[in-house]
Amino acid sequence: MEANKLNRRKFIKITGLAGAMLAVGFDTLALGSSNSTFKKLMAEDLVNGTQLNPFVTISAEGEVTIMAHVPELGQGISQGIPAIIAEELGVSMDQVTIIKASASRQYGRQSIGGSRSVRSLFTPMRQLGASTKDVLVQAAANKWDIDPSACEVKEGVVYRKGTNDSLPYGELVADASKLELPKNPSLMDKKDFKIIGKATHRPDLAGKVNGSADYGIDAQTEGLLYATIERCPTLQGAVTSYDADAAKAVKGVVEVMEVTRTVYGKKNTGIAVIAENYYAATEGRKKLNVQWDNAEFKNISTESMNADMIKLAQGEGMKHFEKGDFESNQGKKGIDGSVKVKSVGYSLPHMAHSCMEPMNATVHVREDNTVEVWAPSQSPQVQRQFAKELGIPDNEAEDKIKVHLPYLGGGFGRRSMNDSLEECFQISKSMRKPIKLIWSREDDTLQGPFRQISHHRMTMSFNSGDRIGMQHKMVSPAITTQGRPSNGRVPFEVMEAINTHYDFDDFSVRYAEYKNQIPIHWWRSVFGSTNAFPHESFIDEIALELKKDPLQFRKEKLKSEPRFVKVLERLEKESNWNEKLGANEGKGVAIVESFGSIVAHAVFLKRENGKVTIPKVVSVVDCGIYVNSDQVIAQTEGNIIFGLTAALKDAITFKDGAAQQANFDSYRMLRINEAPRDIQVHLIDNDEAPGGVGEPGLPPIAPALTNAVFNLTGNRIRTLPFDLQDI
């Protein structure tokens, strides 16, 4: 214990208190000799005081440490979850040191995705904070020999109501640790929240402005070797030959070996080059001259995929939502004999995730079968899987396999697949040396898995009797049914962001599954990123056919859904929607519910000196109760940029079975000079249950943009991406 204490003090002196959460992975040699099994300090070793539960530790001096156990990839969750605990614990954030946890079973599930963290943890973490407070209060009540109800808590101090008697948490923690945490603690009234709902600074940002934040790619350990892997350009295909000797002839290269990468059940072989430094590994890789047997995948092209999907869209499709009877009523004439039917196709391409930190992993499988892992992962609890591979009994997995959880340089869904950890583990297991595997940017872009491709057949029918019908027929591969036959049901993930609340007389939503060989994976807002564009564009098409203002039309057709109406009304006001625009200006609106939240954007365009820009985006977000208002705004700003990149930059296209875009020169990202200068995000305050925040801002941005393009030019964009200078 003494060693830990000294180390912690030394550490805090170096990095400052706020930097304490950055520590993991840097202080390699602080503990133990080179002979000890575990040289590395784990995050938990930095904690000082008496632990009341895996999340909360309080020192005798009253310092409160809260473990941030959810992977931090930019969404601010390393501040968000501890803030929820601190609120109910009755301490201020100034009193709290947040330490980024390791991946470990003691924290429960640590996987993230689906904008789920606050949604799923809001109540359990409040209960945890409240029950922790309860044992501290009980300890005080015992000392005073009174009932706990005669006590109150302010900023980590228990007071005896109506007196000046007080006991700080630090003096109570030893006694409190002997008490059992109550199972059903009473929770605070929302109106009494002091932390939740406020804009709070994130402690992790201190290390993100000075280079000290530890990402997976920064892992350092003694004797580290570096690996790079050559994989099949058509993603699947068998290795027929490669020149290991030529690679080994490069100075610094120490090993060449085959490794397997599993993608949705398919095992693909790559050739790893392991060297003393990363540059040598990449030079060795150039000499491999790998030959592949992949003729069967060479016919795959984006063109053929689109043709296949258009054909599938002519079929009936599986029913997802049916109201009225679209099929019988489409084309039915009104009283005066008039009817209009319009049917159009929309298409969206494959996309890469392009996390700024390319995929990587660091693993050390030692001779004694103990393991140390740096897992830059959205699903970092790899102990069980690795234990199985090493024949370690499950009940020893946590002791023998230690997993650091570094910061993630972006995730966007990509890091929920642990393929880089799988590859790195194999290399280290074979060599029994610490290995850092780094995917190049080209590997990262070319190898997928990708955001799904999709095609949408949109049909409207309306007659003079005001009978409106709409059908959205969606064709795409599904994520959860890859590698197995379709079971004839609509997979749960594919209908995200299709708004069936629109009050049309006939409304039909169908899905046709398109099986093909390109692996797809969760990509920020997933099917919301593909469905909302055709859906909300087509709502605009209907509104304009009916000569209605697109925003007013949405309000009218969503009037049975008060949360949607409130968002639209707020957007109308904040964006000055009804103000007349100049001749060279355009505006577009879209509203989408996804991941439990409703977001509407108004996009404004301007044509000046022949150049089209996006000067302004106004957003309104209803995500129910939120933890950190500034992070909701930040995530929405980010979603706007992420969605604009997808709408305006490059697709991943396939030719002869291989992706054609490899790096940021051909797979371009939106840059600061193209980004809207004015982004305004407004939050709706209500008492609804927390909704998602990391993704819901993305789906409405593309249709709001293309609706604005139509408003400016009269051109309807039905295929993404498109060039804003070519409208």
Next chain:
Amino acid sequence: MATYKLNINSKEYTIEAEPQTPLLWAIRDEAGLTGTKYGCGIAQCGACTVHLNGNPVRSCSLPVSAIVGQEITTIEGLSDDNSHPVQKAWLEVQAPQCGYCQSGQIMSASALLDKNPKPSDEDIDQAMAGNICRCGTYHRIRKAIHVASKEISDGSK
């Protein structure tokens, strides 16, 4: 292999490397300064931006052999305590999200402000267009540069 003496953050590092080794990997893996990031390897994303004699350069595309004798500043050399006006402004507006690109963003921004303490939005566009942020923090980066600019200008009055 050859031996090179690199001057990074006013400290001399002696490293062993092949002449063509990108400066980025020398900084990260030989000097152990991991704040400078790998993003693309082809000078497209700016995550690896460092100052070379005060100018922003992409360290992924400079061979280590070409750098000898020149002054390199990395994100770690900007200040000891997050006190550089750009770092302070970045924290004030809470600019980073995942943070991975931010070392490069900050190095580009600080180089801009060194030469042009009162940049216009167009100046910012030009100086920062080489730095990609996938999280989409451009809006806050712009704001932070204006905040830093104000502090620098106020401080020099």
